[in-house]
Structures are given as C-alpha cells and as structure tokens.
Amino acid sequence: MIAELLNVLNGWIERFGLLSDGWRAGVLVFLLVLGTATVAYMVSHLVAALEKKFAATSNIWDDAILHASRRPLVAFVWLQGIYWAAEVAHHFSEAEIFKANGTLLQIGFVWVVVWVFLGLIKQLEKILTSPIKMRKPMDYTTVNAISKLSRAVVIITAVLTALQTLGFSISGVLAFGGVGGIAVGFAAKDLLANFFGGFIIHLDRPFKVGDWVRSPDRNIEGTVEHIGWRLTTIRTFDKRPLYVPNAAFTSIAVENPSRMTNRRISETIGIRYADVHSMRTIVDEIRDMLSNHEEIDAKQTLIVNFLAFNASSLDIMVYTFTKTTQWVRFHEVKEDVLLKISDIIENHGAEVAFPTRTLHLPDGVRVDDPAPPGSEQPAAKAAAGQSSSRSGKPASRDQGRGYGDANSESGDGE
Incomplete structure (x- = not known):
C-alpha cells in the first residue's frame, strides 16, 4: 500500500519534469513529516479532550488508561511517520542504513507498548493508594511492591522480545543467563x-x-x-x-x-505514713476518676491498688491505658491524670511523700537551740556524749519519707 502510494505521488510529480529524483524524495519526505506532525497534534488534543470528558464520570479506570496512553500514542504516530519517510528515502536510495527500517519499527513498537504499560502501572499505583479516589485505599507498601514486580516483568519481557527481533536466540540467552546466574549468585x-x-x-x-x-x-x-x-x-x-x-x-x-492499640500509664505514687487512714478512700477515688475519664480506655486493664509499705512511703500503683496512641496527645492525657490524682490526695488532707530524715535520740537527751555563729558549746557536747554512754544506746538514724517534717524529731524514742 505504501509502495503504491509512493508510486502514484512520484509519478504525479514526475509528470511536471521540473524536479530531479533528489528533490522529489525531499518533497515526499517533507510532506510525510508534515502530515505526521499534523496527525500527532490532532491525536494529542483528541486524547486530552477525552480525558476532560471522562474525568467527569465516576469511572476512574478510563482516566488512567487515557492518561497512560496519551504520550505513547503520539510517539507511535511519529514512529510510523518516520518509518514511512525512511521508506521513501529507501525508495530513492540504496543505502544500507535504510534496510533496517522494518527492524527499527518493530523495536519502536515494543518500546511504545512498554511505555504504555509502565504508565498504566504508575497510574494504577496512584489510584489504589489514594484515599480520595478509593473508599478503602490499599497499603502503599504492598502496592509499591506489586508495581515494582510488574515493571520488572514488563521490562524483562520487552528486552527478550527486542532480542528476538534483532535475531538473537532467546533459548541461548536464557541458557547463558542460567549459567551466568550461578556465578553472579556467588559473587553477589x-x-x-x-x-x-x-x-x-x-x-x-x-x-x-x-x-x-x-x-x-x-x-x-x-x-x-x-x-x-x-x-x-x-x-x-x-x-x-x-x-x-x-x-x-x-x-x-x-x-x-x-501499630499499638493503646498507650500505657504505669506510675507508683507514694503518700506519707501519717496519711494511712485516708489510703482506702484515696485509692477508691483515683479508681473512679480513671474509670470515668474520657481519655482512658476502661475496656483495657485498669489497676489502682495500695501496693506496698515502702521504706519511706505508702505506695499506690496506677496502671491504665489511654485511648490515644499519639505521642504528644498521650503526654497531655498523662499530665491531666497525674494532676487529678494530686488533687484527690490533697482534698483528703494527705500529701505526696518526699525524701525526709527522722533522727531518733535516747531518752533524756535534750537538743538545745543552735548556738550563734562563732560560738562553741563544749559543755553541751560533753553532756550529750555522757548521756549516750550511760544509756548504752547509740544515736540512730533511718530514712523516712512519710513521717513528716522536722517537727517529728522527738526524744521519746518513737
């Protein structure tokens, strides 16, 4: 068909007798390139118009196909037009380069098909992971992995097809790949x-x-x-x-x-030994507060109990879970919970225990007021030493976070 069309055009130009073979070839090539550019322009605008039209529909797959096919279609038009122009040049010239027109056309067609599939895979990847286009978007990592495998399959298939087009034996290539794969496997x-x-x-x-x-x-x-x-x-x-x-x-x-479902609040709060009478009420109110807290998940484990008689405090264990898993929001909820626990303790006249030290002295020992700076009272020190040696009980100290402040110092042996 192309040869017949070329003969008709060539005969029509030759009747005028004004152009040589070179000029006739140039005119025909120019007309083919001009026609190719015109058709490519029309195809590009036609596909763009179809994209705008189908964008208004609820079907999202036709948009992906059109968007992935627009540039490859234009490239295919140019590929076909250049092939025809090369055939015209081959008709007027016996150059060896023009004998590869058919092979180049086949490889170009494979390249255009690969371009379409790669673009379609990319568009499908965007659609499947978009929360706007999909009611339940797929996981990006999974879709990305599938798209990578799909691209690899398309590219490998295209390379093998191109090698077959160029005259290489695919079976030989596969055999070479099997033998070479062993060496590559050990090396890499x-x-x-x-x-x-x-x-x-x-x-x-x-x-x-x-x-x-x-x-x-x-x-x-x-x-x-x-x-x-x-x-x-x-x-x-x-x-x-x-x-x-x-x-x-x-x-x-x-x-x-x-992927955690909740964040955990796990705290141990100590109150003074002097507040032991309020322990039960404090524990009950803390438990009720956490059960009714809007940010605490009451369906999860919730523990508020008097835990132990510690060396310097009465310990309360608070173990619960928040509804939020966000790091910043979790600390805001935890702050609110701790402040409310502090308010509950304070409302009962109790206090959170802090490190204190209680000094126990033997019976009959009196502690005088501290002397003014620069003065010494050796007599008082001697009296204290004699009293200690007569009683046979050395002064002792123990840690006490919950016995109160300095007013707890006494000489009655408590």
Whole structure:
C-alpha cells in the first residue's frame, strides 16, 4: 500500500519534469513529516479532550488508561511517520542504513507498548493508594511492591522480545543467563540476600512506609521513609537518615510501636505514713476518676491498688491505658491524670511523700537551740556524749519519707 502510494505521488510529480529524483524524495519526505506532525497534534488534543470528558464520570479506570496512553500514542504516530519517510528515502536510495527500517519499527513498537504499560502501572499505583479516589485505599507498601514486580516483568519481557527481533536466540540467552546466574549468585550473595530480604518485608509486612519502628537487637529506631529492594531508609528522631540493608531484618527482632492499640500509664505514687487512714478512700477515688475519664480506655486493664509499705512511703500503683496512641496527645492525657490524682490526695488532707530524715535520740537527751555563729558549746557536747554512754544506746538514724517534717524529731524514742 505504501509502495503504491509512493508510486502514484512520484509519478504525479514526475509528470511536471521540473524536479530531479533528489528533490522529489525531499518533497515526499517533507510532506510525510508534515502530515505526521499534523496527525500527532490532532491525536494529542483528541486524547486530552477525552480525558476532560471522562474525568467527569465516576469511572476512574478510563482516566488512567487515557492518561497512560496519551504520550505513547503520539510517539507511535511519529514512529510510523518516520518509518514511512525512511521508506521513501529507501525508495530513492540504496543505502544500507535504510534496510533496517522494518527492524527499527518493530523495536519502536515494543518500546511504545512498554511505555504504555509502565504508565498504566504508575497510574494504577496512584489510584489504589489514594484515599480520595478509593473508599478503602490499599497499603502503599504492598502496592509499591506489586508495581515494582510488574515493571520488572514488563521490562524483562520487552528486552527478550527486542532480542528476538534483532535475531538473537532467546533459548541461548536464557541458557547463558542460567549459567551466568550461578556465578553472579556467588559473587553477589549479599546483594541477593538484600533483595530477598526486601521481598520478605513486602510479603510479611512487619512495617510499612510511615511506621515508627525500632529494634531491641540493633540501634535502629525511627520512621520508615522508603523500602527499596536493597536498602530500607529510616529517618531517626534526630532527623538523620539511617540506611539499613534489607537482609538485616531477616535476623533481628523488629518492634512496630505504630501499630499499638493503646498507650500505657504505669506510675507508683507514694503518700506519707501519717496519711494511712485516708489510703482506702484515696485509692477508691483515683479508681473512679480513671474509670470515668474520657481519655482512658476502661475496656483495657485498669489497676489502682495500695501496693506496698515502702521504706519511706505508702505506695499506690496506677496502671491504665489511654485511648490515644499519639505521642504528644498521650503526654497531655498523662499530665491531666497525674494532676487529678494530686488533687484527690490533697482534698483528703494527705500529701505526696518526699525524701525526709527522722533522727531518733535516747531518752533524756535534750537538743538545745543552735548556738550563734562563732560560738562553741563544749559543755553541751560533753553532756550529750555522757548521756549516750550511760544509756548504752547509740544515736540512730533511718530514712523516712512519710513521717513528716522536722517537727517529728522527738526524744521519746518513737
């Protein structure tokens, strides 16, 4: 068909007898290039108009197909037009370069098809992960892994097709790849370990992009930014990028705090021994306060109990869970809970215990007021020493956070 069209146009121009073969070839090539540019312009605007029209519909897949096909269609028009122009040049010239027109056209067609599929995969990836276009968007990490595998399949298939078009034997290429793969496997075992480690991450999904992860086995903690086939990029909390080989995740334990359902408040609060009579009421009111707190998840474990007689305080255990898992909001809730517990303790005339020291002295020992600066009272010191030696009871000290202030010092042996 092309040859017949060329003969008709060439015969029509040749009737005039004004142009040589070179000029006739130039005119025909110019007309073909001009026609190709016109058709490409029309196709581009036609697809753009269809995109605007289909954008108003509820179907989102036609938008993806049109957007992925727009540039490849224009490229295909240009590819076909250049092929025709090369055929015209080959008709007037016997140059060896024009004998490869058919092969180049086939390779160009494979390239256009690959372009369409890669663009379609990219558009589908955006649609499936978009909360605007999908009611239940898919996980980005999973979609990204599937899109990477799909791109790899398309590219490998295109390369094998192109090699077959160029005259290479695919069976020979595959055999060479099998033998060479063994050598490459031994030489690049770490690279393959990272590749399969990335595959396991995409398969098991212990974490995804945006998750906060940490490892008790390694000094790894931060937010996942990217999961590649060789490295996983983690942004630490001091804003430094941390690049972890994927093979490391197959041999270490990884904790994913982003998937926690609640955050825990676990505190031990001590009150004075002098407030033991208010202990039961304080514990009951703290428990009621937590049960009715709007930010505390009452469905989770909630424990408020008198825990122990500590060395210097009466300890109360507070163990509960918040509804929020956000770090900043959790500390706001925890602050509110601790302040309300403090108010409950204060409302009963009790106090939170603090480190104090009680000094016990033997019977009959009197502590005088401190002497003014610069003066000494050796007589008082001697009397205190004699009294201590007569009683046979050395002065003792013990820690006491809950016995009160300095007024608790006494000489009655308590």
